[in-house]
Amino acid sequence: MSVKSRSKLKVTRRHVIAGMASVPFMASFKPNLALANASKMDQFIYASSILCGIPMDKSYIQLSHQIWQALTLNATDKDMREWTKLIDKVSSLPANANSARINKTLRLMGRGAHQKARLMAKVWYTGRIARPLLNSKLTTFEVINYDEANVWIACDFTKPPVTCGGHFGYWQHPYTGKV
Amino acid sequence: MDMYDVRKVYKEKHKEKIEADVIIIGAGLFGGLMAYELSVQGFKVAMLDSGSVVDRVDAIDRFKKSPLKNGNSAYKKEWYAPIPPETDPMSYYVQDGEGITDPLKRVEFGALYLRNVGGTSWHFTGHAERMYPQDFELKTAYGRGEDWPISYSLLDPYYAKVEQAWGVSGNDTVVAPTKHPYPLPYTPLTYLDQQVNVAATKVMDPASPHKDAIGPMPHCRNAVPYDGRPQCCGNASCRFICPVGAKYDGSVHVFKAVDEGADLYSNHVVHHIEVNKHKKIKHIKFKNYTDPKNPVEGIAKGKVYILAAHGIESPRLLLMSKNKHAPNGVANSSDQVGRNLMSMVGMNMWAYSPDPVYPYRGPVNATGAFWDLRNGDFRKDFASIATIVINGGFDPTNGPLDEADAAIDEGLFGPELKDRVYTNTAAQVYFDNSVEVLPDPNNRITLDYDKLDATGLPRPKITYKIDEYTVEGVYVSWKRGWDVLRAMNCRLDKPGGKPLPKPTREYFDELVKKDGIKSGAAMIAGTTRMGLDPATSVVDTYCRSHDHDNLFIVGTGSYVTSGSVSPSLTAAAISMRSAEYIANTYQGSKG
Numbered sequence: 062m063s064v065k066s067r068s069k070l071k072v073t074r075r076h077v078i079a080g081m082a083s084v085p086f087m088a089s090f091k092p093n094l095a096l097a098n099a100s101k102m103d104q105f106i107y108a109s110s111i112l113c114g115i116p117m118d119k120s121y122i123q124l125s126h127q128i129w130q131a132l133t134l135n136a137t138d139k140d141m142r143e144w145t146k147l148i149d150k151v152s153s154l155p156a157n158a159n160s161a162r163i164n165k166t167l168r169l170m171g172r173g174a175h176q177k178a179r180l181m182a183k184v185w186y187t188g189r190i191a192r193p194l195l196n197s198k199l200t201t202f203e204v205i206n207y208d209e210a211n212v213w214i215a216c217d218f219t220k221p222p223v224t225c226g227g228h229f230g231y232w233q234h235p236y237t238g239k240v
Numbered sequence: 241m242d243m244y245d246v247r248k249v250y251k252e253k254h255k256e257k258i259e260a261d262v263i264i265i266g267a268g269l270f271g272g273l274m275a276y277e278l279s280v281q282g283f284k285v286a287m288l289d290s291g292s293v294v295d296r297v298d299a300i301d302r303f304k305k306s307p308l309k310n311g312n313s314a315y316k317k318e319w320y321a322p323i324p325p326e327t328d329p330m331s332y333y334v335q336d337g338e339g340i341t342d343p344l345k346r347v348e349f350g351a352l353y354l355r356n357v358g359g360t361s362w363h364f365t366g367h368a369e370r371m372y373p374q375d376f377e378l379k380t381a382y383g384r385g386e387d388w389p390i391s392y393s394l395l396d397p398y399y400a401k402v403e404q405a406w407g408v409s410g411n412d413t414v415v416a417p418t419k420h421p422y423p424l425p426y427t428p429l430t431y432l433d434q435q436v437n438v439a440a441t442k443v444m445d446p447a448s449p450h451k452d453a454i455g456p457m458p459h460c461r462n463a464v465p466y467d468g469r470p471q472c473c474g475n476a477s478c479r480f481i482c483p484v485g486a487k488y489d490g491s492v493h494v495f496k497a498v499d500e501g502a503d504l505y506s507n508h509v510v511h512h513i514e515v516n517k518h519k520k521i522k523h524i525k526f527k528n529y530t531d532p533k534n535p536v537e538g539i540a541k542g543k544v545y546i547l548a549a550h551g552i553e554s555p556r557l558l559l560m561s562k563n564k565h566a567p568n569g570v571a572n573s574s575d576q577v578g579r580n581l582m583s584m585v586g587m588n589m590w591a592y593s594p595d596p597v598y599p600y601r602g603p604v605n606a607t608g609a610f611w612d613l614r615n616g617d618f619r620k621d622f623a624s625i626a627t628i629v630i631n632g633g634f635d636p637t638n639g640p641l642d643e644a645d646a647a648i649d650e651g652l653f654g655p656e657l658k659d660r661v662y663t664n665t666a667a668q669v670y671f672d673n674s675v676e677v678l679p680d681p682n683n684r685i686t687l688d689y690d691k692l693d694a695t696g697l698p699r700p701k702i703t704y705k706i707d708e709y710t711v712e713g714v715y716v717s718w719k720r721g722w723d724v725l726r727a728m729n730c731r732l733d734k735p736g737g738k739p740l741p742k743p744t745r746e747y748f749d750e751l752v753k754k755d756g757i758k759s760g761a762a763m764i765a766g767t768t769r770m771g772l773d774p775a776t777s778v779v780d781t782y783c784r785s786h787d788h789d790n791l792f793i794v795g796t797g798s799y800v801t802s803g804s805v806s807p808s809l810t811a812a813a814i815s816m817r818s819a820e821y822i823a824n825t826y827q828g829s830k831g
Contacts, residue, residue: 111653112653112657113657113658114653114655115658159654159655160652160654160657162654178653182648182653182657183645183648186648186657186661187644189641202307203307204305204306207304210641212640213640215644216640216662218600219476219599219600219601219665222475222477223303223477223481223483224475225473225474225475226474226475226602227474228473229464229471229473230427230428231474232428232474232603232607233428233429233602235431235598236431236666
């Protein structure tokens with residue numbers, strides 16, 4: 062039987078090597094502490110909830126710090142101003158803002174806002190962040206937290222692999238939970 | 241003391257000269273099983289493996305940190321025991337003709353394996369399938385391929401013994417029927433399997449003897465607690481690493497053997513087999529890489545030698561070991577070592593169901609498979625086909641993440657993003673096709689002395705192609721898959737999206753012309769084939785080398801034909817029989 066990965070990722074040998082060699086995420090950079098104060102981090106969590114369509118509360122504080130640091134690794138002052146503006150604007154939206162309204166807000170913010178919002182949503186959803194490799198057009202991925210990626214909340218009929226799913230044979234029944 | 245305790249407390253004592261009754265090269269699925277059987281029978285056994293002992297907790301951690309999370313991600317990659325990486329097998333294999341897509345001329349060889357204690361079984365599917373009786377007499381039954389020198393009925397009691405040893409679960413499974421009851425209750429079909437079955441049954445051949453299109457598979461993952469191992473709890477990661485040890489792997493019997501007094505030497509790379517003037521194996525040479533910066537040379541001597549290093553590394557070692565009394569390489573007076581390489585091929589298919597079918601639940605790779613086209617008179621015309629319903633969607637570990645990336649790239653945010661990720665992921669249907677490949681002496685592994693691995697040993701050079709018999713099987717399997725997906729009203733890009741293309745022969749030919757047909761199966765067989773005639777085979781029916789009567793070469797390399805079933809159980813049954821023969825033929829020195 063095939064054991065080939067069916068991943069849609071366009072991986073290369075360099076990806077693999079870089080990926081496998083990646084050190085634990087938190088050790089790989091100097092943290093950017095611009096959002097370290099608690100109320101700003103609350104705002105970041107709320108903006109993240111809006112973009113992801115998934116309610117998140119203060120229990121996400123540790124993961125939020127990790128994701129914020131991942132997003133702002135090596136950020137310039139200009140980047141930081143744009144991040145702050147993005148979070149301010151998105152967090153001003155109501156909790157039930159739909160995709161059209163979020164996109165409209167991003168459009169009004171001008172160039173770069175969409176890109177940053179997409180990156181932010183992707184990192185929350187996937188628990189990984191793409192990184193360019195030095196002196197190369199290739200990228201690698203750093204895994205921030207696979208188990209706590211929002212995709213597992215969105216897909217509540219499953220759970221991250223390597224996590225016990227329940228009693229033997231649960232899989233023969235249709236999923237009956239609510240979305 | 242159970243295996244987990246043994247693993248924790250066992251300390252290897254390294255020597256430059258190892259002596260034992262039985263020297264086993266490769267502490268994997270077959271080496272471990274034979275080590276246990278022979279240790280129990282009073283033999284002093286030493287197992288040497290090129291890789292390290294797998295620590296399950298470390299492996300899980302490595303798996304979670306890996307961005308790719310594929311078959312090899314959980315395991316250490318030791319520079320001194322290289323393997324073909326999943327993303328780029330050709331960085332280890334050497335194969336000419338890159339870019340040729342005509343499968344009658346070249347098929348890119350992508351079969352994978354691991355080199356560590358427990359071996360490739362750490363990430364095998366856990367499908368413990370018997371071959372069909374006709375697989376052993378393909379020429380007689382269907383006029384294709386060749387007959388084996390052993391029969392299904394001869395192996396039947398050994399199959400049963402391995403099923404007990406592994407704890408195989410099953411009941412009326414899609415593979416060859418057994419007169420013995422499976423030791424463990426069956427592993428239920430997933431909800432996804434059941435939904436596929438509804439559509440597939442509508443389009444199945446009316447002449448099929450089966451009531452349903454989809455049936456259950458036999459598994460060596462515990463349906464109930466068994467042999468000190470826990471019950472499967474559906475971690476959905478067993479194709480890569482079972483975190484609780486519910487899935488059987490080769491390390492189980494390696495450490496059972498250790499518990500019986502066998503010695504294990506990990507990180508010992510065997511690089512030469514020495515033959516004496518009486519054509520017996522004199523000793524083997526290894527390098528101990530426990531301290532990789534200061535490898536230590538040594539030799540191991542025994543009465544009997546068992547080579548169990550899988551279908552690539554075993555012939556590689558035999559071919560590397562040219563010496564005065566074996567000028568063509570060990571066990572190779574017939575020039576058959578490395579020839580008749582077989583690894584199943586296939587083209588898989590995937591699409592979105594209109595309704596949620598909930599993949600990513602239960603054991604991966606699969607619980608359900610198609611009953612038809614595995615065995616029957618059709619094999620006069622085209623190759624046997626194993627089609628399984630993958631429980632892991634489009635990608636067992638990153639599939640849902642990929643859906644999120646795609647939805648965000650499309651501009652979705654907020655509740656629409658969450659809904660899209662759920663809807664698309666819950667609708668993924670994926671079929672995996674493995675199609676039989678017939679033996680061809682020109683399909684082979686040789687050595688490339690111009691391309692060396694990091695230890696200075698030659699890398700395996702592969703020559704591989706398939707014939708029209710197999711291509712036809714690939715086409716039939718591909719068409720059946722698409723027919724079932726169309727019967728499910730599946731769509732190409734999302735539920736309710738673009739319709740699927742018609743699976744015409746022209747479209748198939750177009751795809752093959754563009755991308756070729758891939759070999760990505762775990763099976764690697766035929767390279768040390770079994771036979772009665774020393775001129776056309778490497779080992780006899782006990783897997784004993786025709787050239788050297790104290791050398792046994794076990795594993796799937798002994799296969800005469802491949803069939804399409806998962807290969808491990810049959811090789812384990814043959815290994816059990818070899819161990820019994822050794823125990824009856826030689827005198828152990830232990831106890």
